Amino acid sequence: MTDEQNASDQRIPAPGGCRWCGIEAREHAQRWKPPVGWHKWEPPTLEQRKERMLARRKRKTGEARVVLRAFSLRPAF
Numbered sequence: 001m002t003d004e005q006n007a008s009d010q011r012i013p014a015p016g017g018c019r020w021c022g023i024e025a026r027e028h029a030q031r032w033k034p035p036v037g038w039h040k041w042e043p044p045t046l047e048q049r050k051e052r053m054l055a056r057r058k059r060k061t062g063e064a065r066v067v068l069r070a071f072s073l074r075p076a077f
Contacts, residue, residue: 012059015052019044022052 013022019042021033028041044052 012055013052015044015049015056017044017052018042019048 011022014024017024018028018031018039020036020039021028021031023031023041025041030038030040032038
């Protein structure tokens with residue numbers, strides 16, 4: 001599997017996901033994540049929220065560009 005395929009399979013955490021593991025509060029309960037270990041859901045920092053939102057936006061615009069390129073190659077008639 002190429003690096004590009006691995007990157008597309010990686011899940012971007014929700015902006016409001018746990019500070020340590022990225023899982024949403026409703027699904028969280030207790031989780032294990034090194035180096036934190038067992039932890040309860042904690043709100044992400046403002047910086048984490050921003051990074052997650054920008055990563056989601058970047059992924060969406062990247063997919064939109066691929067679709068637009070495919071349509072631009074077709075003849076107009």
